[in-house]
Amino acid sequence: MENRAEVLVDLGAIRENVKYLMARSGKPALAVVKADGYGHGLLPVASSALSAGASWLGVALLEEAQALRQGGISAPIIAWLTPVTDDFASAIVEEIDIAIPSLAHLEAITSAARSTGKCARVHLEVDTGMSRGGALSEWSELVRRAKDYQDLGSIKVIGVWSHFARADESGHEFNKKQLDNFNNALLTAKDAGISPEIIHLSNSAAAINDSNAHFDLLRLGIAIYGLSPDFLFMGSSEKLNLKPAMSIRAKIHLVKDVPAGSQVGYGGSAMTKVDTKLGVIAMGYADGIPRSANSDAGVLVGNKRAPIIGRVSMDQFVVDLGRDSSAKAGDWAYIIGSNPSDSYTSASSYTADSWASASATINYEIVTRIAARVKRIYHG
Numbered sequence: 216m217e218n219r220a221e222v223l224v225d226l227g228a229i230r231e232n233v234k235y236l237m238a239r240s241g242k243p244a245l246a247v248v249k250a251d252g253y254g255h256g257l258l259p260v261a262s263s264a265l266s267a268g269a270s271w272l273g274v275a276l277l278e279e280a281q282a283l284r285q286g287g288i289s290a291p292i293i294a295w296l297t298p299v300t301d302d303f304a305s306a307i308v309e310e311i312d313i314a315i316p317s318l319a320h321l322e323a324i325t326s327a328a329r330s331t332g333k334c335a336r337v338h339l340e341v342d343t344g345m346s347r348g349g350a351l352s353e354w355s356e357l358v359r360r361a362k363d364y365q366d367l368g369s370i371k372v373i374g375v376w377s378h379f380a381r382a383d384e385s386g387h388e389f390n391k392k393q394l395d396n397f398n399n400a401l402l403t404a405k406d407a408g409i410s411p412e413i414i415h416l417s418n419s420a421a422a423i424n425d426s427n428a429h430f431d432l433l434r435l436g437i438a439i440y441g442l443s444p445d446f447l448f449m450g451s452s453e454k455l456n457l458k459p460a461m462s463i464r465a466k467i468h469l470v471k472d473v474p475a476g477s478q479v480g481y482g483g484s485a486m487t488k489v490d491t492k493l494g495v496i497a498m499g500y501a502d503g504i505p506r507s508a509n510s511d512a513g514v515l516v517g518n519k520r521a522p523i524i525g526r527v528s529m530d531q532f533v534v535d536l537g538r539d540s541s542a543k544a545g546d547w548a549y550i551i552g553s554n555p556s557d558s559y560t561s562a563s564s565y566t567a568d569s570w571a572s573a574s575a576t577i578n579y580e581i582v583t584r585i586a587a588r589v590k591r592i593y594h595g
Contacts, residue, residue, distance in 0.1 A: 219497045220465035220589045223552070224255045226263040227595025228460040232439045233267035235456060240422055242429050245271035245293070245415065247436035249279055254503075254582040255440060255461055256591050258286040264439060265290055273434055277301050280311045293338055293374070295348065303327035307335045312373055316340040316349045318357055325369040337361070338374035339404065339411075343396035344389065345380040354400055358407040365409075375404055375411045379428070382420035383445035390421075394428055420444035423455060442578045446568045459567065461582055462552030463589075465502075467516070468531060469495040470544055479533055480525025485510075487524070492536040494521060496548050499530040503585035504550070505574035508532075512573035514548035515564055516540070521548070523573075551581075 237244050246269040247253075252260030261272050261283055272288065274280050275296040283292055294306070295314035304327040306313055315321050315337050328335040339361055342349035350357045364370045377397050381387045397416055404411070414430040419438035421428045441459035443449050452459050473493050479485045487493075496514060500506040506527045513522035513534050521534035521542075536542050547554075553564045567578040574581070 217466070218590045218592075220502060221463070222254070222585055222589050222591045223462040223464065224259065224591055224593050225458070225460045225462075225595040226259060226593055228441050228458040229255070229260055229263045229439055230267035230595075232441050232457050232460070233264050233269050233435065236419075236422060236433070236435055236438055237268055240426070240429055240433055242422075242433050243271070243431070244269040245273045245432050245434045246439055247273040247434055248283075249273065249275040249436075250583045251587075253437065253440050253579070254585045256593070257282060258288070259591075259593050260439075261286075261288055269435070269439075271432065273436075277306055277311065277313075280306065281309060284309045284311065295338075295340065299323040303335070304331050307331050307333050310336065312336040312338055314338045314340045314348075314376070315357070315361070316342075318350075318353050318360065321357060321360060321364070321370075325364045328369045334368055335370045336373045337370050338376050338415075339372060339409070341375065341377050341397065341400040343377040343393040343400065345378055345393075347378070347380075349377055355403055355407075358404045358409050362408045372409050372411050374413045374415060374432075375401060375409070376415045376434075379416065379418055379421050382418055382424060382428070383448045385424040385448070390425065390428075394425075418444070420449065423449065437579055440582065442567055442582070446571070446578065451568065452566075459552065461567070463498075463550040463585065464547045464552075465496050465498040465514075465550060467494045467542055467544055467546045467548050468497045470536065470540075470542055471495075478525075481528065482526060485525040487535070489538065491538050492540045492542070493524065494534045494536045494540075494542055494548065496532050496534060496550070497530070498550065498589070499528045499532055501529045501586060502589050503581075504532060505570070505576065505581070505584075507576075508570065508574045510573075512570045513565060514550050515553055516542045516546060516548050518563060520563075520565070 246264030272292045280294040293312040340349040342351040415432040422433040441457040477487045510522040524535045567581045
């Protein structure tokens with residue numbers, strides 16, 4: 216039985232993107248595979264990135280790191296969104312690196328290290344201006360106390376790091392401010408006796424835009440999936456020489472002739488202007504299709520675009536195929552991308568960026584929101 220809907224993931228594209236970004240910068244790479252590899256699949260993406268030369272993996276959650284270990288991944292992994300109630304002892308035993316953004320985290324992790332009799336591998340996180348993760352007023356005390364615990368053998372400071380807020384906006388003065396803040400934080404750490412093995416600051420946008428922020432390791436997220444960190448400020452995937460790895464397709468459930476003046480979907484929010492053919496696509500917001508998507512989004516059937524008409528429903532949405540369409544029930548409709556045997560061309564295909572624009576969101580959300588009930592198919 217054929218699948219109702221599929222996410223097609225080109226692992227070869229992921230490998231190409233990793234290799235390109237590393238060659239472009241001349242720096243080692245940490246592949247960010249959180250959120251199930253940005254919706255592409257945790258283990259397949261991690262394995263592909265490592266085979267392409269990435270030396271580290273990064274995740275948000277401890278359970279993601281543990282899933283990688285359980286999947287046979289032995290490469291260094293850092294987890295950076297770990298509440299103080301997490302099971303740090305198991306992370307330490309599994310040699311998972313843990314980010315420390317506060318004194319409370321430092322105390323919890325050193326306590327767990329003592330309980331295991333092992334040394335915890337940690338990365339001290341400083342807030343350089345994003346006002347999200349990382350230590351701010353606690354930074355001086357955090358590095359001083361971390362040095363004390365390192366001397367006692369409870370922890371080993373592997374890294375010092377922070378995160379950019381506006382790296383996609385090349386040349387923005389706030390990027391320089393964050394970089395200056397980071398360099399000052401490094402001096403404070405050095406004065407406390409902290410000599411990390413690696414210093415990392417650059418996300419995908421900074422890896423592309425700012426060589427001054429590369430330091431020892433690049434944290435590559437959205438770019439390894441072939442997507443632009445910001446379509447507005449940095450341009451398309453094609454402009455950045457990145458190859459999108461995800462295509463999405465679904466079956467056409469139904470094709471019907473509809474007269475002009477027909478209301479379509481819940482609330483009658485759209486109406487056909489002429490006699491036309493409508494196609495019912497077998498995916499909906501329960502599958503991750505944004506309910507907010509407007510008619511700037513749609514599907515590719517054959518070589519013709521068919522825009523959304525009416526509101527997206529839970530399991531389906533309607534597109535206007537056009538009066539002369541030869542589409543029929545059972546055909547594939549490509550929501551993102553085109554037939555994998557064809558070369559990727561954003562001019563003819565709907566993309567994660569075009570869906571994002573039509574839904575008032577970003578490409579990150581489009582790819583990560585695709586539900587687990589949509590089967591992932593891997594090639595390349």
